[in-house]
Amino acid sequence: MSDTPRHEWTLQMSRRIRITGRLRMTSALHVGGGVGTTSITDAGVVRHADGRPYIPGSSLKGALRSHLERLCQVEALAKAGANSCLLYAPGKKGPSWTPTAPACPTPGWIENKKDATAAKEEDFSSLCATCTLFGSPILAGKIRIGDLEVVEETYNGDVEIRDGVGINRDTGRAVDGVKFDYEVIPSGTAFAFTLDVDSPDAVERGLVAVAIRELQEGRISIGGKTTRGLGHCELSNIAxxxxxxxSIEKMANYFNSRADNGTSDRKVDDPNDTINQWIVALLPSS
Ligand SMILES: [Zn+2]
Known part of the structure; x- marks a missing residue:
């Protein structure tokens, strides 16, 4: 595969990779609906107007980003070019991660440059791998994750209600007198997963493959209250x-085939082997 230089992808769209699958909850899930949810509890789950729950793509994207930002602290990955400036990584609390890339530019940083045009080119080419994949304040990311719709036959329409106590974030101890209840989607519920990535280079493609493998192995939790054991999930049935x-012809073929049957005919024969190959390309055994 010929790689588009990482920072020129917006100028040259060379390929699109789509990975689909089924994300099955192996523990209950709470993705907060925020203000406006029609829940009798203090914290409802996010739903469509007709009541069906879903997982916002942004929620899963955030979980994948912070997981990969941490993995990019592993020396072997950083040496392979899978570096991260930790733009959205945990701050003062928790382990002190060491960025493996210099701080990526932000709009304020550009404004302070005298020659804005010259600064732009330089800034885009200096973005770290997690910023080019997931986006930064100066550039949209290459990854898109659609909202994950519930797989009807795995969901009976019920939510469970859990009791919680207020936890002090610093001490980790219960706070007296602070109680609340919240909704969760039952364990076993599955959601349809779709991830698109446009014109990744070999490093970015390898990182996407690592994220998929981690999801398959159940190592990434999603939603809220993950420290209470919620949000465990496993990805399966990948395509x-x-x-x-x-070329124009290839692009036309892509859009025409999608119009015919909603899917391209370029599904790879063995998706798991393809994921393996992408990981090996990122981390060749010497
Ligand atoms: Zn960055």
Missing amino acids: VQDDDFS
């Missing part, structure tokens, strides 16, 4: 579609 946009 990988690798579409070539390097």
Whole structure:
């Protein structure tokens, strides 16, 4: 695969990779609906107007980003170019991560440059791997994750209500007199997963593959209250579609095939082997 230089991808769209699968909860899930949820509890789960719960793509994207930001602190990955400036990584609390890339530029940083045009090119090419994949204040990311719709046959329409006590974040101890209840989606409920990544280079593609493998192994938790054991999940039934946009004909073929049957005919034969190959390309055994 010929790689588009990382910072030129917006100028040259060469391919699109789509990974789909089924994300099954192995523990209950709480993705807060925030203000406006029609819940009798203090904290409802996010739902469509007709009541069906879903997982916002942004919620899973955030979980993947922080997971990969941590993995990019592993020396072998950083040496392979999978570095991270830790733009959205945990701050003062928790382990003190060491960024493996210099701080990526932010809009304020650009404004302070005298020659804005020259600064731009330099800034884009200096972005770390997690910023080019997931986005930064100066550039949209290459990854998109659609909202994950519930798989009807795995969901009976019920939510469970849990009692919680207020926990002091610093001490980790219960706070007297602070009680609340919240909704969770039952364990066993599954959601349809779709991730698109546009024109990744070998490093970015490898990182996506690592994220998929971690999801398959159940090592990434999603939603809220993960420290209370919620949000464990496993990705299965993956399919990988690798579409070539390097010519007008190939692009036309892509859009035409999607119009016919809603899917491209470029699904790879063995998606798990493809994921393996992408990881090996990122981390070749010497
Ligand atoms: Zn960065």
